[in-house]
Amino acid sequence: MSAEETHQASAEVAARVERRWATIAVIIVVMMALLAAFAGIHRATMPQPRVETIDPARIHLSGEFVEGNLGSVLEANGTVTVRAIGQQYSFTPACIVVPADTPITLRATSADVVHGILIQATNVNTMLVPGYISEQLMRFTRIGDYLMPCQEFCSFGHEGMWGKVKVIDKAEFADRAKGGGRLSCVGQ
Amino acid sequence: MLVNRKLILAHFWLAFAVFGIALTLGAWQMFIRSPIGTWLSNPELYYRSLTAHGTVMGYVFPTLVAMGFGYAISEAALQQRLVGVRWAWVGFWLIVAGSVMAVIPIALGRASVLYTFYPPLIGNVFYYLGVVLVVVGSWIWVALMSVNLRVWRRAHPGAPVPLAMFANVAGSYLWAWTAVGAALELLLQIIPVAAGLKSTIDAGLARVFFSWTLHAIVYFWLMPTYIAYYTIVPRAIGGRIYSDSMARISFILFLVVAMPIGMHHTFADPQVGAGFKFIHSAFTALVALPTLLTVFTICASVEIAARLRGGRGMFGWIRALPWDNPMMLALAFSFIMLGFGGAGGLINMSYQLDASIHNTQWITGHFHLIFGGAIVIMYFAIAYDLWPHLTGRELIDVRLIRTQLWLWFIGMIVTTFPWHWVGILGMPRRMAYFDFGDPAIAPQALSVTLSAIGGFILLASGIMFIVILARGMRTPKIDAGPYRFALAVHQPATVPVALNTHALWVALMIGLTLTNYGYPILNLALSSGTSVPAVYVGAQ
Numbered sequence: 001m002s003a004e005e006t007h008q009a010s011a012e013v014a015a016r017v018e019r020r021w022a023t024i025a026v027i028i029v030v031m032m033a034l035l036a037a038f039a040g041i042h043r044a045t046m047p048q049p050r051v052e053t054i055d056p057a058r059i060h061l062s063g064e065f066v067e068g069n070l071g072s073v074l075e076a077n078g079t080v081t082v083r084a085i086g087q088q089y090s091f092t093p094a095c096i097v098v099p100a101d102t103p104i105t106l107r108a109t110s111a112d113v114v115h116g117i118l119i120q121a122t123n124v125n126t127m128l129v130p131g132y133i134s135e136q137l138m139r140f141t142r143i144g145d146y147l148m149p150c151q152e153f154c155s156f157g158h159e160g161m162w163g164k165v166k167v168i169d170k171a172e173f174a175d176r177a178k179g180g181g182r183l184s185c186v187g188q
Numbered sequence: 189m190l191v192n193r194k195l196i197l198a199h200f201w202l203a204f205a206v207f208g209i210a211l212t213l214g215a216w217q218m219f220i221r222s223p224i225g226t227w228l229s230n231p232e233l234y235y236r237s238l239t240a241h242g243t244v245m246g247y248v249f250p251t252l253v254a255m256g257f258g259y260a261i262s263e264a265a266l267q268q269r270l271v272g273v274r275w276a277w278v279g280f281w282l283i284v285a286g287s288v289m290a291v292i293p294i295a296l297g298r299a300s301v302l303y304t305f306y307p308p309l310i311g312n313v314f315y316y317l318g319v320v321l322v323v324v325g326s327w328i329w330v331a332l333m334s335v336n337l338r339v340w341r342r343a344h345p346g347a348p349v350p351l352a353m354f355a356n357v358a359g360s361y362l363w364a365w366t367a368v369g370a371a372l373e374l375l376l377q378i379i380p381v382a383a384g385l386k387s388t389i390d391a392g393l394a395r396v397f398f399s400w401t402l403h404a405i406v407y408f409w410l411m412p413t414y415i416a417y418y419t420i421v422p423r424a425i426g427g428r429i430y431s432d433s434m435a436r437i438s439f440i441l442f443l444v445v446a447m448p449i450g451m452h453h454t455f456a457d458p459q460v461g462a463g464f465k466f467i468h469s470a471f472t473a474l475v476a477l478p479t480l481l482t483v484f485t486i487c488a489s490v491e492i493a494a495r496l497r498g499g500r501g502m503f504g505w506i507r508a509l510p511w512d513n514p515m516m517l518a519l520a521f522s523f524i525m526l527g528f529g530g531a532g533g534l535i536n537m538s539y540q541l542d543a544s545i546h547n548t549q550w551i552t553g554h555f556h557l558i559f560g561g562a563i564v565i566m567y568f569a570i571a572y573d574l575w576p577h578l579t580g581r582e583l584i585d586v587r588l589i590r591t592q593l594w595l596w597f598i599g600m601i602v603t604t605f606p607w608h609w610v611g612i613l614g615m616p617r618r619m620a621y622f623d624f625g626d627p628a629i630a631p632q633a634l635s636v637t638l639s640a641i642g643g644f645i646l647l648a649s650g651i652m653f654i655v656i657l658a659r660g661m662r663t664p665k666i667d668a669g670p671y672r673f674a675l676a677v678h679q680p681a682t683v684p685v686a687l688n689t690h691a692l693w694v695a696l697m698i699g700l701t702l703t704n705y706g707y708p709i710l711n712l713a714l715s716s717g718t719s720v721p722a723v724y725v726g727a728q
Contacts (some may be wrong), residue, residue, distance in 0.1 A: 009676045013241035017291050018431055018484070025480035033470040036539040040466065045540045047464030054495035056720045086406050088723075109458075113723050114391055116456070116547050120614030122630070125430040125456055129601055130308060131718040132382040147628050151547035153302050155725060156232040181363045 004098050007104035037162035048126065048163055052133040059085065064133075065109060071182030072098055074174065083182075085106040086115035086128045086150060089157030093184035095164045106136040119165050127152060140167040190260060190671055195276055198569060199256030203249050204654055211650040212244075213237045218603070218643030220295065223633045225640070231620035234567045235300040238618065240291065245559075247322050248287050250409040253567050254363070255279070255413045258356050260574055261309070262333060264338045264671040265350040265419075268617045272332045272597050274388060279332075282325030290318025294695035298726040302618065304402070305370075305378060307394045310722045311324035312383035323367050324575035328387055330360040348683040351432055352419040352673045355439040359411030361694050362443050362533050365701065366408055366439030369400025369450070381722045388719040392459030399450035400705055407418045407446035407475075407496045413437070413522065413566035417486050422674035427493025430485045432676035435467055438485070438686040440480035444696045448704035449475055452537040458717075464708050466537065471611065471704065472594040480529060489493045492494035492677065500590040509695070514589045518569035521597040525561035534609065550611025560646075561600040566655055575660050576668040592656060603642030635684070715727035 001058055026115040065131040071093050073081045080102050084093045087110065098104050106115060110128040117134070118125045126134045150161035166185040176183055190196065220226045229235055263270050270276065291298040292314065299311030318399070321680055337349065337357050349357075373394050380386045418435045422428055429435060451468035454460050493506055499505030510516050532554040535541045545551065575583050583589065610632045624633045686692060712718070 002591045007678070014431060014677065015487075018434055020482060021484045022434075025477055026482075028480065029473045029477055032473040032476075032534070032538075036473075037470055039465070039540050040462075046462055047465050047539065047543065048458055049495055051461050053715065053718050055717055073534055104451050112720075114395075116616075118547065118614060118616055122614075125543045125546045125548075127554055129395065129453075131390065131394050132722040134458040142375075145628075147614070147626075149614075149616040149619075153235070153306060153618040155723070156235060156300070158235075159231055 009029065019105070029033060045048055048135055048152075050135070052135070053131055055107055056109065056130040059109065059111060064107070069090070070105075071184040072096060072177075073174075073182055076142050078102070080104045080173075082106045082108075084117070084163075085111050086114040086154075086161075087111040088113060089150070089161040090162035091117070091161070091162065091165075093186050095166060095185035095188065096148070097166045097168060097172040097173070097176075097183050097185040098140060100140050100167050100174075102139065102171055104138045104140075106138055107133060109133045113154045114131040114152050114160070115154050117163075119150055120147045120149070122146065125151065139163075143167050143169060189269075190263050190577050191410035192259060192263065192273055192276070195270070195273060195280070196256045196260050196281060196574075199252045199259070200574075202284065202501045202656065203252035203256065203271055203430040204571070206244045206252075208384050208650060208654055210241045210249065212425050213241045214245075217241065218640040219340070219413065220597045221619065221621050222636045222640035225635055227621045232297055232300060234620035235302070236294060239300050239302050240294050243290060243294065243319065244287075246405070247319060248283065248561075250412075250559075250567075250636070251322065251326045251363075252283065252409065253570075253706040254359065254412050255326060257415070257574075258329060258333055258360060260354045260578075260671070261356045261415070264577075265352040265356075265673055266336065266339055268336065268343075270332070270337050271339050271366055272656070274326055274352050274420055276332055277387075279325040279328035281321050282328070283600060284319025286318045286323075286325060288318070289321060290315050292317075296726075301690050301725055302508035304398060305373070305394070306721050307373075307378055307381070307389045309725050310378065310382050310389075311587060311725045313379060313493055316379050320371070320379075322376055323371060324445045325369070327364060328365040333357050335361040346682070348680050349688055350673065351435055351676075352415055353420065354436060354592050354688070355411065355415045358443045358690060358693070359408060359415070361690060361697070362404060362411065362446060363408040365394050365447060365694075365697060366401055366404035369397050369402075369705075373397035373401075384518075389721045390712065391724055392457070392551055393709070395454055395457060396451070396460065396708055396712060401449070401450070402453055402455040402709075403472075404446040406559065407442050412570060413443070413563045414442075414482060416566045416570050416573075417482060417519065418489075418523075418675040418693045419557045420570065421515055421519050422493065423484065423672060424491045424573060424674075425490065425493045425497060425510050425519075427489050427491075427674070428678040429674050430488035430492065432678070432680050433683070433687055434481055434485050436683070438478040440687070440693050441481075443475045443690070443693050444700065445471060445477075447697055448700040449537075451704075451708070452542070454541045455539070459712060464704070467704060469537055469539040471700075473534075476530070476534065479526070483526075486519070486523075489674075490573075512586075512590070514572055514586065514593060517590060517593050520563050522562045523527045523599070525557050525565070525600060529558035529562055533558065537608055545611050549607050549615045549617060553607030553611055553616055557604040557608070558599060561597075561604065565596055565600075568596065570591065571653075571657060574671070575657060576666065577671045579661055580665050580668060580669075581660055581663045583627045583656065584663055585604055585656050585659065588656055592649050593628070595652065598649050599642050599645030599649055600637045601642070602645060603639050609633045610639075656699055669707070699709040
């Protein structure tokens with residue numbers, strides 16, 4: 001075999017190996033996308049799907065996020081809805097109380113700049129963007145206190161913006177909810 | 189053939205000077221918010237420093253490296269004097285002016301909005317104008333790269349464009365289009381408010397605009413590193429590029445799919461719906477492809493070098509590599525960090541997993557590992573490789589160079605691994621201090637301390653880097669010879685038009701960006717009632 005032919009043959013081997021690797025790489029990529037789609041559709045695990053807007057200049061005057069409506073409420077169907085606001089530099093309510101082993105819907109927004117809600121040791125993690133409502137579904141299995149820092153820079157007091165989540169027994173929550181109104185653990 | 193050495197050196201020196209300042213600020217930040225520092229009486233100082241660190245490391249430093257390296261590639265790979273040198277200096281001075289203009293309001297505490305801007309927080313208008321000037325200066329470079337390639341093509345009709353230049357021009361187009369997202373945010377939204385012409389701003393729309401820039405900018409930072417992987421490393425260690433066409437395909441893939449994926453930064457945002465979040469997540473998976481191809485091609489190229497040096501066996505060849513060669517060392521470190529950082533990146537872009545680490549210290553750890561680690565260590569290697577050709581003097585401190593690279597690698601691992609860990613524990617980003625006295629936060633104290641120590645190791649390495657380059661300006665004159673790039677095993681005599689030109693791929697890049705971003709942007713821009721009052725930073 002001449003040098004030219006050897007060269008040609010080795011170029012073909014190189015191209016074949018390379019094609020094989022490219023195929024594997026494409027399969028990896030396609031698998032990742034398919035897994036995400038499967039988990040999203042089958043288990044309904046996905047980031048916030050819907051876009052809802054709200055005027056932050058008026059949230060304290062009327063509608064869902066007026067002060068009297070913030071906190072946790074036991075709905076007729078047994079689920080719990082938590083409404084909260086982030087503002088420089090605190091959450092309202094600063095301590096959120098919720099029952100264990102219960103489907104909970106967190107609905108929150110910002111009164112001024114961009115904030116974020118993160119509940120440590122859980123996957124609850126969402127941005128609060130003024131003008132929009134964030135919604136997260138959550139469920140706690142462990143009773144106890146969780147820290148809830150603001151996870152997005154919101155100006156000079158950001159480092160001081162920490163809230164708390166108190167997960168209590170389901171029966172205890174139901175008991176406290178009997179009186180109606182909105183529950184929180186501020187001052188407890 | 190490097191003719192305009194002064195131009196290239198000016199870019200590199202300015203890049204490394206601002207890098208040194210920003211690195212020092214970074215190390216101070218690590219220290220001051222760790223348990224070994226004392227609480228700042230004024231946390232605002234931390235955010236000033238953070239804004240300066242991010243602005244320099246994100247916008248100024250990598251842009252200058254890409255520009256200086258780009259001019260060097262244009263002259264050395266095309267073997268042609270740079271066309272438009274006067275314009276190149278205009279671009280350089282625009283970046284100087286922009287940087288100064290941006291840094292003054294930052295230093296005065298009038299622009300502590302971080303390099304990601306975060307409207308409705310609004311800082312001093314000169315901060316944003318400074319950033320715009322930096323970008324405009326870099327766009328001159330983009331135009332010059334295109335012009336120089338065109339001049340060369342006219343003189344060499346149909347000839348394969350040298351790989352380094354092909355990639356360099358792809359990187360410049362990538363940057364030109366990437367920067368448009370942030371430019372739209374600045375020009376249409378932020379600057380009118382900062383200048384007092386408007387008082388409200390749509391924060392959700394701004395976040396979408398910024399995501400357009402925020403992800404692909406990473407691939408712009410990455411380009412010089414990948415160009416070095418393909419066109420410098422094999423030559424420096426005595427090997428060949430395994431495949432010229434696979435290299436071209438990788439750079440083309442970066443150009444096309446780096447852009448329409450940025451919304452994976454907004455998974456946790458309420459202003460984008462699930463559909464586009466999923467599309468962007470899937471496209472982000474696609475961007476792993478050019479990296480997977482590159483890892484294969486570069487490992488194969490390195491193996492060629494090892495076998496040429498007498499390496500034998502399935503893995504035995506690894507021992508035959510020139511491990512005392514700084515380029516070999518830098519490549520190995522870069523690949524290790526790219527591996528860990530890339531694995532973390534797959535978690536970040538995952539539709540489901542992102543929620544557990546979004547906006548935690550994990551993210552900070554991730555991009556420091558990828559950018560500060562895998563990318564910047566190759567910037568060092570590029571500088572070491574080019575320096576003798578730019579100064580006409582030898583870099584004699586090879587041992588010191590190796591130590592510097594080792595320290596950077598160790599420092600980056602010590603900094604970022606604990607950072608990832610506290611992120612998993614839920615530690616939020618960008619906080620001036622933490623109350624380690626809180627029993628729930630106390631367990632993170634050790635990790636944060638380790639990170640701070642890593643920061644000091646990095647600072648030491650950065651200082652060594654600058655000292656090595658500075659000493660390299662005073663060693664005796666040598667003839668470094670012409671600057672060469674690596675050749676492929678099968679160096680192509682002809683290249684298909686699709687792998688030799690950019691037009692088709694630029695069209696695809698723009699088209700995909702419009703399909704993936706057009707609807708969400710229009711939808712947000714046309715919806716009313718989502719603009720919110722600006723919150724001015726530093727205003728009394």
